[in-house]
Amino acid sequence: MQIGFLGGAREVGRIGITVKSQKSKVVLDYGVMLDREPGFPMHVPPKELDAVILTHSHLDHSGAIPIFYINDRKPLITNKLNLELTQVLIQDFIHLSSYYLPFEYLELNTMMHSSKHIDFGVEETVGDMKIKLFDAGHTPGSAQVQVEADGKKILFTGDYNMEDSKMLKGATMDYGEFDAVITESTYASEDHTLRPELEKSFVEAATEIVERGGTVLVPAFGVGRAQEIACVLSANHFEYPIVLDGMAREASRIMMNYKEFLRDPKLFMNAMNSLDWVDGWRDRRKAARDPGVVISPAGMLKGGPSQFYVSKIAKKATNAIFLVSYQIPGTPGKQLLEKGITLVDGKVRKVKSQYRHFDFSSHCGASQLKEGLRRLGGKPKVFCVHGAEGNCELFAEWAKTELGLEAVAPRTGETYEI
Numbered sequence: 001m002q003i004g005f006l007g008g009a010r011e012v013g014r015i016g017i018t019v020k021s022q023k024s025k026v027v028l029d030y031g032v033m034l035d036r037e038p039g040f041p042m043h044v045p046p047k048e049l050d051a052v053i054l055t056h057s058h059l060d061h062s063g064a065i066p067i068f069y070i071n072d073r074k075p076l077i078t079n080k081l082n083l084e085l086t087q088v089l090i091q092d093f094i095h096l097s098s099y100y101l102p103f104e105y106l107e108l109n110t111m112m113h114s115s116k117h118i119d120f121g122v123e124e125t126v127g128d129m130k131i132k133l134f135d136a137g138h139t140p141g142s143a144q145v146q147v148e149a150d151g152k153k154i155l156f157t158g159d160y161n162m163e164d165s166k167m168l169k170g171a172t173m174d175y176g177e178f179d180a181v182i183t184e185s186t187y188a189s190e191d192h193t194l195r196p197e198l199e200k201s202f203v204e205a206a207t208e209i210v211e212r213g214g215t216v217l218v219p220a221f222g223v224g225r226a227q228e229i230a231c232v233l234s235a236n237h238f239e240y241p242i243v244l245d246g247m248a249r250e251a252s253r254i255m256m257n258y259k260e261f262l263r264d265p266k267l268f269m270n271a272m273n274s275l276d277w278v279d280g281w282r283d284r285r286k287a288a289r290d291p292g293v294v295i296s297p298a299g300m301l302k303g304g305p306s307q308f309y310v311s312k313i314a315k316k317a318t319n320a321i322f323l324v325s326y327q328i329p330g331t332p333g334k335q336l337l338e339k340g341i342t343l344v345d346g347k348v349r350k351v352k353s354q355y356r357h358f359d360f361s362s363h364c365g366a367s368q369l370k371e372g373l374r375r376l377g378g379k380p381k382v383f384c385v386h387g388a389e390g391n392c393e394l395f396a397e398w399a400k401t402e403l404g405l406e407a408v409a410p411r412t413g414e415t416y417e418i
Contacts, residue, residue, distance in 0.1 A: 001152045003180065003383065004415040007031070007041030011412075012328075012388045013060045016041030017156060017182060018415075021149035024050045024127030028145055028156045028182075032063030034328075037099045040064050042413060046072040051126045054078040055158030056142035057085035057223055063093055066107035069114060076115045077124060077131060081141035081258040083115050085223050088250050096303060136160040137171040138362045139224035140261045146175065152418050155376065156182040159386070161361075162368045163195060166231035167224075169263045173371075177378030180418045184363065185387030185409075188395035191365035202358045203236040205322065209354070210240045210291045214318035219306040219333060221299040221325050222247035224362055227255060227268070229295050229324055232360075234271035241292030245278040246305045248297055278305070288312035299325030301332035301342065311344050319353035324360040373399060381418060382407035 001021050008015030013033035019026050025048055033039030046068045054076060055061055065086075068074055076083070090108050094101060118124045120143070124131045128150075133143035138159040145156040155178050162170040192198075206216045220226040226248035233242055244252065252272055259265035275295075278284055287294050288309050297304035301323075310332075313319040327334040336342045340351050364372060373382065382399045384392040384407065392409035399407035410416065 001150050001154065001418045002415055003154070003182065003418060005385065005410045005412055006044060007033075007412055008385050009410045009412045009414070010387070010392045012186060012386055014039050014041045014064070015061055015386055016044075016064070017385070018044060019147050019154060021128050024129045024149065026051045026053055026126055026129065026147070028053050029055055029061040029158065030064045030067070031058070031060040032093070034059060038063070038097065038101065046074060049074050051075045051077055053131060053145050054082055054086065055136065055145060055156070056139050057082050057089050058139065058159070059089055059093055061158065062086045063090060066090065066103035066111050069107045069110040070103060073110060073114045075126070076111055077118060077126070078115065079119065079133065079141050079143065080117045081254070081261050082143070083112065083117070084254045085141065085251055087112055088247060088254065089223065092247055134175060135169065135171060137162065137168050140168065140255050140258065144171065152179040154178060154180045154182070154418065157184055157372070159184050159186070159363055160372070161364055162372060164263060165195065165228055165362070166199075166235050166264070167228050167262055167268065171372070173375040175376065178376055178380040179378065180383065181373070181376055181380045182383045182385060183369070183373065183395070185369065185384040185391045185395040186363045187361065187365050188369055188384070188387055188391040188398075189366060191367050192359050192361050198358060198360065199232050199236065202322065203233065203238060205320070205356065206233070206293055207238065207240070209318070209320045210293065212318060213291050214316070214320060215288065215291060215313050216293045216320045216322055217306065217309045217313045218293060218295045218322050218324055219299050219301050220248065220295055220297065222297040222304075223251045225299060225325050225360060226295050226297065227252055227271070228360060228362075230271040230275060231267055233293065234274055235267055238293070241290065242275050243278060243287040243292060243294045244275045245284065245287070245294065245296040248295060249277055284308060300327055300334070301336065307343070310342055314342060314344050314349070314351040314353050317352050321351070321353055321355045323355070323357045326361065327357070369395060370398065370402075373403060379405060381405070381416070383416070384409045
């Protein structure tokens with residue numbers, strides 16, 4: 001078998017990987033790089049492909065997939081929850097993009113109608129390949145992909161998390177032996193704060209702000225993180241108003257139809273029912289003024305209603321902005337954490353409110369990434385992708401020296417034989 005790297009090599013974003021057997025070829029994810037202008041993976045002619053396989057909805061994995069549906073109708077293999085969440089995110093991407101995109105709503109629509117749902121652990125055949133998806137524990141519906149052909153077995157981890165969260169069960173990684181593993185390396189150089197400790201400090205900090213009459217803005221990714229924060233507050237019996245705004249509302253409605261993907265459906269529904277759902281600008285202005293917690297995209301303060309809330313909440317020392325998502329360098333959220341400044345009423349100003357970062361990551365930390373590789377059987381060749389600032393190289397070196405595996409951090413454009 002042959003593995004090709006179209007993007008996401010030694011970088012986070014625009015992931016795209018081809019797997020080719022003697023008779024078939026598939027692409028695993030095909031995302032965008034959301035920098036100042038969208039960056040795309042290397043091109044692969046749609047006519048060469050037998051199927052597209054999607055691990056999860058986040059745009060760095062899904063955002064460029066409609067390209068394959070301009071003139072073709074290749075099967076898109078994923079599950080229904082991933083598919084519906086992907087539709088919401090790509091629609092928003094098309095709507096908000098101020099740059100020319102090589103596809104439109106029509107291609108997204110064709111993509112939606114070309115999908116094939118498969119449940120976790122159920123085998124699907126594509127040409128001479130056998131495909132299986134396993135629960136990745138990253139976002140609701142997120143998957144890891146096993147591809148079997150030519151007597152070889154490959155695992156693509158996608159983004160994954162081995163630790164249980166309030167919303168999801170962690171990935172187990174007990175899938176048997178592999179000849180090759182393509183693994184994410186996002187946090188290869190650091191571990192996350194332990195969940196119980198993190199949740200306790202977050203709820204205590206939010207309670208303290210609200211009890212003294214302040215408002216807490218929690219900018220959060222609309223798919224996964226926003227709902228996780230609502231579940232954390234609900235599980236810890238947070239007694240004050242919690243407001244949900246932006247795309248997180250639509251994503252939450254979709255998840256309510258797919259409770260089988262959640263670790264604790266009852267907790268999730270309790271959390272959703274305890275929220276005040278914003279319905280128009282009157283609700284928005286009230287939420288920014290009243291004591292309570294406001295959960296709203298965008299997670300990095302780049303777009304979404306969170307920009308409106310920042311302009312109100314950042315002006316008062318009694319308020320707080322609690323960032324709970326990864327902050328890419330150059331984004332308003334990263335600027336806030338590093339310099340205490342952000343865009344308020346169209347001007348960059350010093351923030352008067354409190355601001356803190358809580359590391360609610362849905363990726364494995366360094367120790368879990370290592371444990372994930374240890375759990376996989378055989379002596380697989382390891383490809384470390386989806387990591388910036390040397391993390392792919394760092395993780396590959398660890399796999400070589402500590403586990404004695406053949407490991408590389410591939411570059412974009414490279415192909416390898418298995």
